[in-house]
Amino acid sequence: MTHEAGIPLGIKFKLLSDTPQDSAAQVVSEVVVGDYRDLDTLRAFARGCDVITFDHEHVPTEHLRALEADGIPVRPGPDALVHAQDKGVMRAKLTEIGAPCPRHRIVKDPADVAAFAEETGGFPVVLKTVRGGYDGKGVWVVRSEAEAAEPFRAGVAVLAEEKVDFVRELAANIVRSPHGQAVAYPVVESIQVDGVCDTVIAPAPELDERLAGEAQQLALKVASELGVVGHLAVELFETRDGRILVNELAMRPHNSGHWTQDGAITSQFANHVRAVLDLPLGDPRPRATWTVMSNVLGGDFPDMYQAYLHCMARDPQLKIHMYGKDVKPGRKVGHVNTYGDDLADVRERARHAADYLRGTITE
Amino acid sequence: MTHEAGIPLGIKFKLLSDTPQDSAAQVVSEVVVGDYRDLDTLRAFARGCDVITFDHEHVPTEHLRALEADGIPVRPGPDALVHAQDKGVMRAKLTEIGAPCPRHRIVKDPADVAAFAEETGGFPVVLKTVRGGYDGKGVWVVRSEAEAAEPFRAGVAVLAEEKVDFVRELAANIVRSPHGQAVAYPVVESIQVDGVCDTVIAPAPELDERLAGEAQQLALKVASELGVVGHLAVELFETRDGRILVNELAMRPHNSGHWTQDGAITSQFANHVRAVLDLPLGDPRPRATWTVMSNVLGGDFPDMYQAYLHCMARDPQLKIHMYGKDVKPGRKVGHVNTYGDDLADVRERARHAADYLRGTITE
Incomplete structure (x- = not known):
């Protein structure tokens, strides 16, 4: 892309x-x-x-x-x-620059996890290997000291984080160039299923304007303090009490920005390329009231052509982005984008197409 | 593309x-x-x-x-x-199906050109070799029998056409699939400079609605009668007396449809691919009130990177499409698209960027 x-x-x-x-x-x-x-x-x-x-x-x-x-x-x-x-380095730096994070610390064994749980209000605790995680891999939610043994087996340092009581996940996507210009995309809502991003809604519905601005400012600050060049996705928790906390960082075009291909004046990919070449950045504003991205996971439907026939005929405005990957169950093999003025309709169209391309539904 | x-x-x-x-x-x-x-x-x-x-x-x-x-x-x-x-075959077929054309016939020598001029109201007459023309090449406007010798030297059949008194050039772009589905893009105005397309405005400003409909119907009819699959551009003259006449046909994504990359829900390229694969076609409607495409001709400015710096900084909404061609004077080496609600502004932005990328202006 x-x-x-x-x-x-x-x-x-x-x-x-x-x-x-x-x-x-x-x-x-x-x-x-x-x-x-x-x-x-x-x-x-x-x-x-x-x-x-x-x-x-x-x-x-x-x-x-x-x-x-x-x-x-x-x-x-x-x-x-x-x-x-390295999630350990990330947490240390974010804490240093005052970016809001879940409470966390590096833990050395299951007993240490139990101690962390005690310090932060008890189990469950989230454990993450500091390197190598992706799409829910390398992340465990443990409810007891006994359950906390597994993450330590890889021989990689383990980070413990409090399990945040969040109402939803958001992402603030920004792009920054070497000479320091930066653009911020609208903050989006990211809906996860089984630890994998399923749907992104741009902009995040009914997001408090102040919190949206805070999230964009936070992403810009992180990019500037860390010297990021290119696309930065800051994945966030929106807490029940109206705060945002940083969950993860990604420094590349990111799944939470795929909607920009069809929904923004300049896509995250185009702006990443421009940033990497130190060219002036393109306008990040949305082109539609609502844009929804839904991921297509590999299912039981390897014949994409037949699925295209149905999906394209049903929705002539649908944007399909397939990755040319072999279809394996649960693997992200593509995504679809839809846009329009009626959020319920836009979501339904994305949902239908993603499910049909996966083979979950056949009509 | x-x-x-x-x-x-x-x-x-x-x-x-x-x-x-x-x-x-x-x-x-x-x-x-x-x-x-x-x-x-x-x-x-x-x-x-x-x-x-x-x-x-x-x-x-x-x-x-x-x-x-x-x-x-x-x-x-x-x-x-x-x-x-073959422009001879094209004119014969269009006449057969009742598509409005300039008066025309195959001519065998300069004397025959003079006879054609006499039949159609006198010189000037347009002469075209029936095969091999492109961007004004293979086309002559002759004012006398003496001037009519050149086109016959190539040894290719020569078509004579009356010189149409047109107010502007239009193009009707449609895409048709093997199973007969077709979509029509808005009719555009195409502004030529020295026989080469310079700027395309979508939709054609102040075009009579009836004439626009007629142009789309005509393109759909041509595609159907000729069995076209894929993109068809019908280049048209709008005459002073409010008619349309077919100038040329192109059966591929066409310069008059480049605006669709950034200005339509589905681009001509995406719809051409879908048609060729007999997939359902995408929505051809515009995404903006006005979209303007201006071609970038090769000039004295081979360093595109420096030009990008200026153009991208000046207009963060500008869409640049370069073809990776060596810059040679007068050669089409790319195009730009701009869009928005204010036609004068949209045109100025496209004009400026195309001229700057060519090197005609430096500020």
């Missing part, structure tokens, strides 16, 4: 991909298949690149430092990206 | 390209460099393709018939496409 956004500007991408089957590898002309954890591979790949950016946060921080030392601009740079890679 | 529109649907393109430098060859993963005039090349290329479509009309009609005989779906098919390839 970043390549798609780069085409109109004549931006040429070279892609380092795990496998030739990866989504991006199917559409980018120049693909190198290799392991992003191997510094020699990264160095050989980086030769001749004007700038490097990412569609995930898993390239080891020290390798990115090595590339920077070689003179290759890395955007976002390792000093920023480490906050999206 | 067709590849760009195919990405969200997971459509995999294989490209037959003249050179590795062609615009599409820079962004499509699977590129075969070869000569589209060579049947063996076409046959080898076509093997394994589900369907073949085009971004120009120059593949020889008989080669397309051979591919069809091999069982490869060609969309639009040769029986339709010949009308966009």
